Amino acid sequence: MECIRMIAPRQLKFVNEEEPVLYGDEQALVNVAYTGICGGDMHPYLGESLSAKYGNIHGHEFTGTILDIRSNKRKDIRVGDKVVINPAIPCGKCTKCNQGLGYICEDCKVIGGELPGSLCKKIVVPVRSLHKLSEDTSLLDGVLIEPLAFAEHCTAGLDGQTIVILGQGPIGISCTMVAKHKKCKVIAVDIVEGQLEVSKKVGSDFTINSRVADPVASIKKIIDENGIDSIIDTVANSWSIDFSMQILNKGGIITFVGIPCEIIKVDFLKLVCREISIKTRYLYTDKEFSQAVNYVDKGIIDVTPLISGVFPFEKAQEAFEFKAENACMKVVIHNDG
Numbered sequence: 001m002e003c004i005r006m007i008a009p010r011q012l013k014f015v016n017e018e019e020p021v022l023y024g025d026e027q028a029l030v031n032v033a034y035t036g037i038c039g040g041d042m043h044p045y046l047g048e049s050l051s052a053k054y055g056n057i058h059g060h061e062f063t064g065t066i067l068d069i070r071s072n073k074r075k076d077i078r079v080g081d082k083v084v085i086n087p088a089i090p091c092g093k094c095t096k097c098n099q100g101l102g103y104i105c106e107d108c109k110v111i112g113g114e115l116p117g118s119l120c121k122k123i124v125v126p127v128r129s130l131h132k133l134s135e136d137t138s139l140l141d142g143v144l145i146e147p148l149a150f151a152e153h154c155t156a157g158l159d160g161q162t163i164v165i166l167g168q169g170p171i172g173i174s175c176t177m178v179a180k181h182k183k184c185k186v187i188a189v190d191i192v193e194g195q196l197e198v199s200k201k202v203g204s205d206f207t208i209n210s211r212v213a214d215p216v217a218s219i220k221k222i223i224d225e226n227g228i229d230s231i232i233d234t235v236a237n238s239w240s241i242d243f244s245m246q247i248l249n250k251g252g253i254i255t256f257v258g259i260p261c262e263i264i265k266v267d268f269l270k271l272v273c274r275e276i277s278i279k280t281r282y283l284y285t286d287k288e289f290s291q292a293v294n295y296v297d298k299g300i301i302d303v304t305p306l307i308s309g310v311f312p313f314e315k316a317q318e319a320f321e322f323k324a325e326n327a328c329m330k331v332v333i334h335n336d337g
């Protein structure tokens with residue numbers, strides 16, 4: 001079976017590996033259809049990751065169809081069904097897992113992270129990670145469910161608030177979409193006009209190009225006397241933290257959701273004196289993943305503005321290069337075999 005390994009910055013290698021088969025109960029063999037390229041895949045590709053390990057098979061945002069299944073627990077899923085996979089695989093036994101908090105289980109492993117990912121033709125996954133897609137949901141749209149699940153987690157508890165979302169790449173836009181569904185007023189900040197155009201299309205109330213206008217002054221002009229209590233930071237660098245501290249009310253919260261590519265310097269004196277908290281986000285609960293499936297299955301959120309390009313499996317390197325060279329939304333790799 002063909003797989004793609006990232007062997008060095010800007011180098012993908014197609015390799016032939018053993019055909020995967022079910023080796024235990026409560027497993028399914030999935031014919032991979034689409035894999036989305038994530039920022040988490042791009043950082044090592046561009047050689048800018050702080051923790052890159054090379055030689056792995058990437059891909060954690062993916063859909064496919066069931067080729068084989070061995071399960072007593074998932075009678076709802078059959079061969080031929082369209083599925084999306086929650087790539088976070090917690091142990092399922094510890095206290096956190098029992099509380100439904102598998103995303104912070106100490107033994108949680110991620111497909112496409114610690115475990116081999118979906119940049120291959122077929123993959124074996126535990127049946128508990130399967131989410132069935134409705135007949136009407138396309139496998140392409142389904143690939144945007146994982147970013148929406150993350151956005152669901154990032155926006156938890158923010159319903160109805162006025163929030164600033166820093167960065168309008170795929171994660172920022174996903175957060176904007178989910179926040180609008182949660183009746184937030186969204187002020188979106190980015191430096192790329194094209195991303196801000198998408199942001200407007202998906203409903204952000206104000207967009208600010210921080211290269212063109214001073215973002216602090218612009219935001220202060222927009223907000224009322226209640227100010228801003230919450231910022232979602234997808235930019236994740238020293239500038240963005242400092243910027244957030246200038247905008248937030250005392251007691252405000254920075255929801256820090258980007259993967260930093262630098263050791264970030266934080267002026268803790270400012271943070272402490274204003275009692276500002278930094279909350280980080282990395283994964284999501286399975287319930288949040290189900291909610292994201294619901295958004296797409298029921299047509300509550302239209303994910304088409306999130307897709308910038310689809311490349312065939314054989315052209316995966318071109319897909320990564322396209323993403324590297326263009327400030328764009330999600331680039332997706334399609335396996336039609």
Ligand SMILES: [Zn+2]
Pocket residue numbers: 038039040060061146147
């Ligand atoms: Zn991702």
Ligand SMILES: [Zn+2]
Pocket residue numbers: 090091092093094095096097102105106107108
């Ligand atoms: Zn656990």
